[in-house]
Amino acid sequence: MTKKYFGTDGIRGLVNSSKINGDMFFKFGLASGTYFKTQKKKKQIAIIAKDTRLSGYTLEPALVSGLTSAGMHVYTLGPLPTNGLAMLTKVMKANMGIMITASHNPYHDNGLKLFGPDGLKLSDKIEKKIETLIDKKISNSLSKPKALGRVKRLESANDDYIKILKKNFPKNFNLKGLRIVIDCANGAAYKAGPELLKSLGAKVFSIGVEPNGININKNCGSTFPSKIKLAVKKYKAHIGISLDGDADRIIMCDESGMIIDGDQIIAALAIRWKRKKMLKGGVIGTLMSNYGLEKFFRAQNIKFLRSDVGDRFVKEKMKKNNFNLGGEQSGHIILGKYATTGDGLLVALEVLFSLRKGKKASNFFDTFKKTPQILENIEVKDKTIINKIDIKKSVKSSEKLIKGYGRILVRSSGTESKIRVMGESENIKLLQKCLKTIIKKIK
Incomplete structure (x- = not known):
């Protein structure tokens, strides 16, 4: 399903570009507010949080203006982690939650992540409906003067979020x-x-x-x-x-001083959850998850499935298969028992809960041997070049060459103007040869 504004994780781009500017954020607010106010609730509520980008001061008022013009009452929460917003969307029984962020991107980018009343990221179907409203004539969605929304700042959001996180653990839990x-x-x-x-x-x-x-x-x-x-x-x-x-x-x-990535964290938590009979179904990884992780889970008799890259796709596959643990090598990890999306602080607490009895972190994370992996991110002006015949031929011939010795994955980023070229193999020289051919062709 091709979408005009939404990518794999909301809307993202360069500030004051065609998508990320005050005019468009007013339209995003008006369109999403118009869609979500159809829910049968006595009071139409939207909550907004953001990260710390300078552009938040420009974009947030425009978004608020669009939402209130649609008749939504808005609570602004200030800087707050994304899952804090998702959690509070449910707790406050809001129609929707919107996070103004470009996640791990540099400050000059910004964007939106939208959540429904269940605290889940929106499906492709809902995003497509909102896109249709964005492109409609503005006057068709504007509320009558008496039905305009009000705006209130909520200062306690961080404290409320911390309380929710701590409730997931025993009262005597301490560090x-x-x-x-x-x-x-x-x-x-x-x-x-x-x-x-x-x-x-x-x-x-x-x-x-x-x-x-x-x-x-x-x-x-x-x-x-x-x-x-x-x-x-x-x-x-x-x-x-x-x-x-x-x-x-x-x-x-x-x-x-050993760096522990998302795959290693997931492996350690899966083993602990299995031992404690907390693991439900198995684990969802992505196309980028290390092959060593897959082999490890096979040896541990833990079911492992891959989804497309993006924590939204991980969550969708977790829900479909009734699994309660999933995530990405990049560190998006979803603890389905407690959360609807990735939450770094929640994952940290779950790990720390396991270490409180004096266990060393190095021992806790000592689970599997990673298959050597090479990843190169190539900046491009047009990500669709990935579909060119000569690039496809280069990828296919490299996959054929490495078959039986490893795997290769070439994909366009859903959040940046980059093509990601990844390969895994114990045969490093062969892997380097294959990737070099593909990268040269793309460049």
Whole structure:
């Protein structure tokens, strides 16, 4: 289903470009408000959170104007992790929740992630209906003057989110004696992250907690994990936690400075959940999940299925197969027992709950041997070049060459102007030869 505005994870792009500007955000607000106010509720409510990008000050008022023009009453929550918004959408019984963020992208990008009243990201079908409304004549969706929505700022959102997270664990759960480094990427969790860990008694060393509007994800956070690696060694911490701009991703670091990616976190949690009889069905990974993870789950008799890349697709497949654990190598991990979308802080708590009895992080994460993986992201002006005949031929011939020794995946990014070329094999020389051919052809 081809969509005009929505990508694999909401709407995203360069600020003040064709999609990401005040005019379009008014239209997004008006269209989504018009669609969701059809729900039979006494009061039509939308809640909005955001990360720390400078452009949020421009885009949020436009979005609010569109929603109130559609007759929605709006609560603005300020900077808050994405899953905090999803959770509060359910708790507040709102029609919808909107997160203004471009996730792990640089500050000059921004976008939207939309959630329905169930706290789930919207389906392709609903996104398509909203797109139809976006392109309709504005006057058709405007409310009568008496039916316009009101706006209120909610200051307690971070505290409310922290309370919800802590309710998922026993009352006596604490982190006393643990030294923890947390990198909040100068993003949405810069308040909630350190406050949550400190409230549980941990000694916390915080980095990436001084947002200035343009330093979000800059040389910090889950896409720059070397920062926590150095900090863990410097402060002799037991573990490091690295989040992205909207805190729905997590990359970790053990006490020795070893970086732990999403696949390794998922493997460790799956083994623990299986032992505790908490694992339901199996685990959902993606096309990017390491082949070593697949082999490991096969050996552990844990069912493993792959979805398309994107935590929305992971969640859809989890729901379809009735699984309660899934995620991506990049750190989007969904704990279906507790959440509807990725949540870095929730995953961190689940890991820390396992370490509270003195177990070392290195031992907890020592689960499987990763198959060597090479990933190259190629910036392009037009992602559709991936469909050119000569590029397809190059990919097909490389796949044929490596068959039986590994696998190759070439795909366009759903959130950036990039083509991602990934390969896995124990035969590194053969893998490099195959990928070099494809990359050269794309460039």
